[in-house]
Amino acid sequence: MSQRNVEVLIGRLLTDEGFRQRFLADPRVVLRELVEQGTHLTFLEIDALTAIDLTLWRTVAEQIDPRLQKAQLSSFPLDRQR
Numbered sequence: 001m002s003q004r005n006v007e008v009l010i011g012r013l014l015t016d017e018g019f020r021q022r023f024l025a026d027p028r029v030v031l032r033e034l035v036e037q038g039t040h041l042t043f044l045e046i047d048a049l050t051a052i053d054l055t056l057w058r059t060v061a062e063q064i065d066p067r068l069q070k071a072q073l074s075s076f077p078l079d080r081q082r
Helices: 002-015 017-025 027-036 043-051 055-061
Strands: none
Touching: 002 017, 002 043, 002 055, 017 027, 017 055, 027 043
């Protein structure tokens, strides 16, 4: 079951901007929170995920079609003239 959790986590990193920003700020804290919430990740998987160059997640996410992305609304400026 752990491999499936890794796949879901990677998908979320690539499509959920808010989650990705939190992960980039402190990967170990985010992974610890996930484990505490019941996501099964082994120590080896956690080490492997935190060893990946963090710029990879943002670079790959930029290549994903925006229609597949969960955007963080706070990152979009509000146009108050409308």
